[in-house]
Amino acid sequence: xxxxxxxxxxxxFCPGGSIYACGNxxxxxxxxPLGPQVDVYFPPRKRSRISAPFVFNGExxxxxxxxxxxxxxxxxxxEILRRLPAGQDRSACACVSKRWxxxxxxxxxxxxxxxxxxxxxxxxxxxxxDDEEFGGEGYLSRSLEGKKATDIRLAAIAVGTASxxxxxxxxxxxxxxxRVVTNLGLKAVGHGCPSLKSLSLWNIxxxxxxxxxxxxxxxxxxxxxxxxKCPAITxxxxxxxxxxxxxxxxxxxxxxxxxxxxxxxxxxxxxSNLKSIAIKDCSSVGDQGIACLFSSTNLLLSKxxxxxxxxxxxxxxxIGHYGKAVTDLVLNSLPNVSERGFWVMGNGNxxxxxxxxTVGPCLGLTDVGLExxxxxxxxxxxxxxxxxxxxxDNGLVSFVKATSSLESLQLEExxxxxxxxxxxxxxxxxxxxxxxxxxxxxxxxxxxxxLPPSSPCESLxxxxxxxxxxxxxxxxxxxxxxCPQLQHVELSGLNGVRDxxxxxxxxxxxxxxxxxxxxxxxxxxxKAVSSLVNLHGWTLEVLNLDGCKNVSDASMVAIAKNCPLLxxxxxxxxxxxxxGIAALAEAKQFNLQILSLSGCSxxxxxxxxxxxxxxxxxxxxxxxxxxxxxxxxVDMLVEQLWRCDILS
Amino acid sequence: MELLCIRQWISGLLPTWLSAxxxxxxxxxxxxQEPEYILLALMxxxxxxxxxxxxxxxxxxxxxxVMVQHSVIINNMIEDGSYNHxxxxxxxxxxxxxxxxxxxxxxxHHTHHHNDNQEDLEAWDAQFxxxxxxxLYDLLMAANYLEIRNLLDLIYGTIKNMIKGKKIDEIRxxxxxxxxxxxxxxxxxxxxxxxxxx
Numbered sequence: 042x043x044x045x046x047x048x049x050x051x052x053x054f055c056p057g058g059s060i061y062a063c064g065n066x067x068x069x070x071x072x073x074p075l076g077p078q079v080d081v082y083f084p085p086r087k088r089s090r091i092s093a094p095f096v097f098n099g100e101x102x103x104x105x106x107x108x109x110x111x112x113x114x115x116x117x118x119x120e121i122l123r124r125l126p127a128g129q130d131r132s133a134c135a136c137v138s139k140r141w142x143x144x145x146x147x148x149x150x151x152x153x154x155x156x157x158x159x160x161x162x163x164x165x166x167x168x169x170x171d172d173e174e175f176g177g178e179g180y181l182s183r184s185l186e187g188k189k190a191t192d193i194r195l196a197a198i199a200v201g202t203a204s205x206x207x208x209x210x211x212x213x214x215x216x217x218x219x220r221v222v223t224n225l226g227l228k229a230v231g232h233g234c235p236s237l238k239s240l241s242l243w244n245i246x247x248x249x250x251x252x253x254x255x256x257x258x259x260x261x262x263x264x265x266x267x268x269x270k271c272p273a274i275t276x277x278x279x280x281x282x283x284x285x286x287x288x289x290x291x292x293x294x295x296x297x298x299x300x301x302x303x304x305x306x307x308x309x310x311x312x313s314n315l316k317s318i319a320i321k322d323c324s325s326v327g328d329q330g331i332a333c334l335f336s337s338t339n340l341l342l343s344k345x346x347x348x349x350x351x352x353x354x355x356x357x358x359x360i361g362h363y364g365k366a367v368t369d370l371v372l373n374s375l376p377n378v379s380e381r382g383f384w385v386m387g388n389g390n391x392x393x394x395x396x397x398x399t400v401g402p403c404l405g406l407t408d409v410g411l412e413x414x415x416x417x418x419x420x421x422x423x424x425x426x427x428x429x430x431x432x433x434d435n436g437l438v439s440f441v442k443a444t445s446s447l448e449s450l451q452l453e454e455x456x457x458x459x460x461x462x463x464x465x466x467x468x469x470x471x472x473x474x475x476x477x478x479x480x481x482x483x484x485x486x487x488x489x490x491x492l493p494p495s496s497p498c499e500s501l502x503x504x505x506x507x508x509x510x511x512x513x514x515x516x517x518x519x520x521x522x523x524c525p526q527l528q529h530v531e532l533s534g535l536n537g538v539r540d541x542x543x544x545x546x547x548x549x550x551x552x553x554x555x556x557x558x559x560x561x562x563x564x565x566x567x568k569a570v571s572s573l574v575n576l577h578g579w580t581l582e583v584l585n586l587d588g589c590k591n592v593s594d595a596s597m598v599a600i601a602k603n604c605p606l607l608x609x610x611x612x613x614x615x616x617x618x619x620x621g622i623a624a625l626a627e628a629k630q631f632n633l634q635i636l637s638l639s640g641c642s643x644x645x646x647x648x649x650x651x652x653x654x655x656x657x658x659x660x661x662x663x664x665x666x667x668x669x670x671x672x673x674x675v676d677m678l679v680e681q682l683w684r685c686d687i688l689s
Numbered sequence: 690m691e692l693l694c695i696r697q698w699i700s701g702l703l704p705t706w707l708s709a710x711x712x713x714x715x716x717x718x719x720x721x722q723e724p725e726y727i728l729l730a731l732m733x734x735x736x737x738x739x740x741x742x743x744x745x746x747x748x749x750x751x752x753x754x755v756m757v758q759h760s761v762i763i764n765n766m767i768e769d770g771s772y773n774h775x776x777x778x779x780x781x782x783x784x785x786x787x788x789x790x791x792x793x794x795x796x797x798h799h800t801h802h803h804n805d806n807q808e809d810l811e812a813w814d815a816q817f818x819x820x821x822x823x824x825l826y827d828l829l830m831a832a833n834y835l836e837i838r839n840l841l842d843l844i845y846g847t848i849k850n851m852i853k854g855k856k857i858d859e860i861r862x863x864x865x866x867x868x869x870x871x872x873x874x875x876x877x878x879x880x881x882x883x884x885x886x887x
Contacts, residue, residue: 109865110826110848117829120841124849133886134852136879137860139870193875201882 115144123148127204135200139193146196146229149259179209179236179262185222186214190245195226199233208234212267215245227252231259241267250278257281264288269295276304283308293319301325302333309337317344319371324351331356341366343394348373348401354382361389361417368394373401373427383410387417395421402428408436415443423449430455434462441466441474449476456484460516464490467498467523476503478531487513487537498524505531514542521546528580531558538562540569547573553580560587560611570596578603585611587637597621601628608632613663614640619647626651637663639688645669649677656682663688739767740778741793743786748778751793752800759796761836783834788827791817795840818847822864857886 110118122145125131135142181202185194190213202208211230213222222245230237237260242248253274256263263286268274279300283289289312294300300323308315310333318334320326331352334340336359343366347356357378360367370392372378382405386392395418400406406429415421421444426432432455441447450466452458458479466477479485501524506512512535527550532538543565547554554577559565570592574581581604586592592615600607601624610633612621622644625631633655638644644667656662656678662685664670664678675689737753756763766772766779781789795817802810818825825844832840852860861869869876880887 109867110822111864111866113826113829114833117833117845120845121848121852124845125852129886130853132883133855133857134860136857136883136886137869138866193871197879 111138111140115140118144119148123152125153127153129204132201132204135197142193142196142200143225143229145200146233149232150235178207179234179238180206181208182210182212182239183208184212184214187216188218188220190215190222191220192223192226192229195222196229196233199229203233207236209236210239211237212239212241212243213245214243215247221245221247223247224249224252224255228255231255231257234260236260236262238262239265239267241265241269242271243267243269245271246273249273250275250281253278254281257285261286262288265291265293267291267293268297268300269293271297272299275299276301276307279304280307284311287312288314290314291317293321294323295319295321296323298324302327302330305330306333309333309335309340313339315340316342318342319344319346319348320350321346321348321373322350326350326352328352328355328359332359335359335363343367344369346371346373347375350375351377353377354379354385354405357382357386358389360392361386362391364389364391364395366394367392369397369399370395371399371401372403373399375403375405378403378405380405380407380410383407384413386410387413387415390417392418393420397421397423397425399425400427400429404431407431408433408439411436411440412443415440415447419445422446423451425451425453426455427453428455430457433457434459434465437462438465438469441469441471445471445473447474449478450474451476451478451480452482453480455482458482459484459486459511460488460490463516464492464519464523467501467520468495470498470500472498472500474498475500476505476529477501478503478505478507479509480505480507482509483511485509485511485516487511487515489515490519492519495523497522499526501527503527503529503531505529506533506535507531508534510536513537514539514545517542518545518549521549525549526552528552528554529556530554531556532562533558534561536562536564539564540566540572543569544572547576550577553577555580556583557581558583558585559589560585561589563588563590565589566591567593567595567599571599574599574603578605578607580606582606583609585609586615587611587613589615592616594618594621594624598624601625601631604628605630606632608634610635611637612641613637616643617641618643619645619651622648622651622655626654631655632658634658635661637661638667639663639665640667642666642668646671646674649674652678653681656685659685661686661688665689739763739772741789742778742780743784743789744782745786747786747789749786749789749793751797755793755796755800758800759835759837759839761838763835781831781834784831785827788824788831791820791824791828792831792835792837792840796837799839814843818843 118141122131122134122141125134131145135145183198183202185191185198195213198208198211208230211234215221224247227248232255237256240256240260240263248271250273254277257278258281263282266282266289268279274297276299279294280303283304284307292308292315302325305326306329308318327350331347332355335342342364345360345364345367348371352375354377357372360370364370383403387410398414398418398421406426408431411426411429411432424447429452434457437452437458441450447470463477463479463485466474504520504524504527512532514537517532517538518541522545527546530546532543543559554573557573557577559569565586570586570589573584574596578600584600584604584607586596592612594617596615597612597617598621600610610625617638622638625633636655636659644664646669648670652662659682662678662682664675665688667689670689675687679687679689738750739753739756741749741751741756743749753767757767758764763779772779784792798813798817799810802813818828820828825848829841829844829848832844851863855863860866871879
């Protein structure tokens with residue numbers, strides 16, 4: 042007896058072996074008539090005797106300690122998962138557990154294998170089908186931002202898009218949260234998205250060269266790469282991309298302090314398809330890198346943007362000499378570049394194809410420099426100068442004289458420019474200049490000048506003066522006489538412009554104005570607007586009177602009568618009332634598409650029928666801050682003007 | 690006496706070119722190598738047996754040729770001479786007796802029946818793998834350890850077929866995956882994006 046109680050639980054108590062020694066308690070055969078060799082006195086485990094009928098419940102199974110697939114090592118899981126063909130099954134497995142997802146994302150195309158089927162032909166065709174399916178053509182694009190930018194999401198994207206057309210464009214915006222993208226995520230993308238064409242990584246401090254190398258190895262069809270604020274990436278990673286992705290055409294680097302000259306010289310050597318490069322705020326980039334980049338023979342850059350770099354005159358000299366294919370050049374905030382740099386660039390005679398030049402705050406851009414550039418770039422069509430504080434009227438005029446094909450001139454915050462310079466440009470532009478734009482040039486003073494008679498500038502089509510406080514009526518009337526063929530006029534934020542000035546401009550205009558923007562010219566009244574529409578209503582398509590407080594219903598009446606072609610009207614913050622809107626609605630042949638009434642507090646619910654009538658052609662309506670329009674009216678409008686996009 | 694008969698029999702079996710080749714250099718001189726050793730080496734010693742010791746200290750005796758043909762690990766052990774036929778046994782501490790017995794069954798069957806037709810072999814394999822998931826994983830770990838390529842492929846294929854075509858909740862149940870490791874947001878996102886998989 043004591044032997045029985047002292048029993049410690051060994052299976053060979055039962056002569057036939059314990060029936061519970063084998064794994065699956067569900068096997069039915071176990072409970073069929075027990076053979077005589079099995080002792081019915083139950084197993085030597087410390088559990089109560091279970092009498093027939095045998096009752097199953099869950100806890101019995103748990104006590105059996107069924108092991109799970111989780112106990113298998115990673116390499117076994119890898120082998121199992123890599124045998125799954127690309128398709129739904131893989132996407133489903135990606136959602137089973139995190140471990141399966143990460144394992145799947147590590148499988149690259151070459152590692153997937155199919156069943157060995159009996160007929161060799163069918164296995165071959167299955168394999169080909171898989172090759173095409175995996176990675177696809179890169180139709181899909183994904184963007185991860187903030188909290189969603191994690192390795193798991195990336196792995197899920199890599200696995201999920203592989204069989205649905207393939208990932209073509211990926212952009213990741215990092216954040217400062219705890220779960221971030223790391224090299225693992227990029228590795229998953231490298232393995233799973235061979236058709237990736239465009240990759241954009243912003244603000245991710247946790248990825249470094251390793252991740253970029255994985256991308257380089259896996260995504261060899263990469264065409265565009267954009268890195269911003271990735272401090273851990275160095276030359277090594279980028280060189281790997283440059284060497285392995287022959288189709289790279291656009292590269293943009295911003296605020297990556299560890300990318301420097303080595304990488305640029307590698308680009309010069311290996312990238313033959315690169316067309317556009319933008320480097321901003323990378324402190325390790327210097328003259329040497331730029332020199333290697335431009336002087337290489339197999340690289341023909343056409344768009345170049347260099348901003349906030351420590352490069353000096355030497356780089357500009359190189360660009361001026363070697364930039365044979367450059368069509369768009371942007372130089373912003375280069376503190377070490379002096380007048381000599383621009384002079385050498387212009388005299389280098391290499392920038393023959395330059396069409397567009399943009400120069401930001403560079404102290405080096407002086408009169409001499411600009412003139413040299415004008416001489417040296419015979420095909421220059423557009424120039425945009427920002428904050429060129431040293432540029433004077435003489436310099437501007439000599440520049441315009443030196444160029445032979447300038448079509449567009451844009452000056453922003455060039456405070457030494459005054460009317461003289463401006464008018465000098467108009468006189469000397471040689472009938473090619475089409476557009477001129479001045480923004481925030483505080484050097485303008487409205488002087489009454491007597492000018493020598495000169496032929497008017499027939500080619501100027503577009504005039505844009507924004508926020509130049511000295512601009513006034515006198516200049517405007519001179520302008521009017523000088524530029525009779527204007528079609529687009531933009532006079533924004535000019536307090537000095539009054540009705541008389543505008544009138545003289547309008548009267549001199551022979552061509553017919555198409556787009557007129559008079560926003561924030563607070564001193565304009567109905568009289569000006571009425572004259573405008575009377576004289577030019579038959580060509581006017583876009584009219585913007587945003588912020589013109591003195592414009593009221595009378596203008597609306599005039600507009601309604603005279604502007605059959607008007608499609609975009611902006612009367613925000615004007616003193617328009619319901620009468621005005623009603624007048625608009627009465628117009629015959631009115632084809633208004635976009636109407637903006639934001640800030641018109643005098644427009645109330647009574648305008649509803651007029652708005653509805655206008656709404657038959659409206660595509661966009663802006664009634665934000667219209668305090669007198671109730672929300673029920675807004676709802677009704679939204680309901681009835683279903684074609685129209687309403688902002689309220 | 691016996692040895693002489695065997696020797697003659699083996700010499701008769703060897704093709705003539707090989708008999709001529711039974712010469713090996715020993716200490717700078719060419720010495721004629723006894724033919725039966727060459728043949729035995731070529732055939733992997735069919736009569737020799739090796740001992741495998743499971744984690745439960747149970748000893749299994751198997752024909753050397755059978756294990757050498759299937760298991761890369763055992764093949765390497767025997768080739769590099771670290772295994773002494775008279776005395777040693779190969780300890781396999783990660784494989785328990787039950788699994789080891791099954792592995793030996795598999796190798797033996799496949800060696801002796803490798804000329805059978807494909808269907809019969811597949812049927813035998815299917816029957817062989819008719820075990821519960823615990824047993825399957827144990828077999829997999831054993832085959833992985835011993836590097837038995839065709840058994841591994843077989844088991845991987847079986848598990849893959851268990852996964853194929855199933856919904857995610859079913860897969861988690863079959864494979865007893867208790868904690869999927871995703872955060873609640875991620876799990877919810879997955880359910881929204883792929884509702885037909887759940």
